[in-house]
Amino acid sequence: MKLTLCFKLLFLYPLFAFSQGKIKFNSLEYNLSPVNIGKTIFLKIPFSNIGNEPMIITKCQSTNATSIISASKKSILPNQSDSLTVKILNNSSGNFRHKFVVGIDHQENLTIIEVTINVFGTNLFGKVVNKKNGEPLPFATVRINKNGIGTTTDFDGKYSLKASLNDTLIFSMIGMKTLKVKADKQEINIELEEVELKEAVGPPYYPKTKRLEVTTIVSKEDIEKSNNPKYNFKKNANNNVFVIFVSELTSYDLNNEDLEFEQRYNVKYSLIGSYQNDYLKKYNKLTFKHLKKKYKKSWLTEIRKDAIGLDNFK
Structure with missing residues (x-):
């Protein structure tokens, strides 16, 4: 009788030994790239208790001074789910890896969670080259689509521009195809393709006039007041020339609607060239006022939407 009892106790002991909570995470690795510099990141990390006893998070800490991880102190029942909360501060740009240590019920086995972030700074940079031969493209234009703010590349094809995450950048240059790129990293290097000859031929009725903002006769006053x-x-209006600067225009990308608009309202779409954004907005505003005075509001539904300063004109 005693032997039988001992046998039963030995048989049941392993079951009691393995009766405990067990934590399971949906994932142990997270990538939050990219994020804007200075923005505090909050992340929920879900987990569940797949054991057969309640469990409590007894260890929850970060190995990085700029991040914090916290957990509820309540007991998590078997098959119940909950989440940890991660808070990350990012005050400098670059790639960072944050590690977090999690344990339950004072057990020796610990779980390591990694969160990787690529912090996007206020200035992005890169190089623009010719796709055909890899040569740098000096004086190529780099602009932000939503506001027209931009810059030009230097003699080595390099540029630097203050932008925000997910801004759409427009890279353009005479004789090259315009390229749109979403800003999703700090360094953006671009290859522009040359325009093929057949693409440089406009529609049959394309006006064969030079797209110049000033007259061919340049006086001393013209030079002094060039900006x-x-x-x-x-000066242009006196010569019956009305110009609209647009941000996404290359030498050969006017379509039929653009050409019809030019003819209907006696205006010329123009490249932005090396003018600053403030100049372009002020000049276009004068053209818009002219159109409004002469044509009321009919032109507003037909004008190119990338005309500089159009969004702010009323």
């Missing part, structure tokens, strides 16, 4: 939008507008 004065009001002066240049008035």
Whole structure:
């Protein structure tokens, strides 16, 4: 009788020994790239108790001084789910890996969770080259689509521009195909393709006039006031020339609707060239006022939507 009892106790002991909570995470690795610099990141890390006893998170800490991880102190029942909360501060740009240590019920076995982030700074940079031969493209234009703010590349094809995460950048240059790229990393290197000859031929009725903002006769006053939008507008208007600067225009990408708009309202779409955004907005505003005065509001539904300063014109 005693032997039988001992046998039963030995048989049941392993079951009691393995009766415990057991934590399971959906994932042990997270990638939050990219994020804007200065933005505090909050992340929920789900987990569940797949054991056969309740469990409590007894260890929950970060190995990085700029991140914090926290957990509820309540007991998690078998088959019940919950989540940890991660808070990450990012005050400098670059790639960072945050590690978090989690344990339950004072057990020796610990779980390591990794969170990787690529922090996007305020300035992005890169190089623009010719796709055909890899040569750098100096004076290529790099602009932000939503506001027209931009810059040009230097003699080595390099540029630097203050932008935000997910801004759409427009890379353009005379004789090259325009390229749109979403800013999803700090360094953006671009290869522009040359425009093929057949693409450089416009529609049969394409006006064969030079797209110049100033007249061919340049006076001393013209040179001194070359950056004065009001002066240049008035001078061009006296010659019945009205210009609209647009951000996404290359030498050969005017379609039939653009050409019809030019003819209907006696205007010329123009490249932005090396003018600053403030100049372009002021000049276009004068053109918009002219159109409004002469054509009321009919032109507003037909004008190219990338006309600089159009969103702010009323």
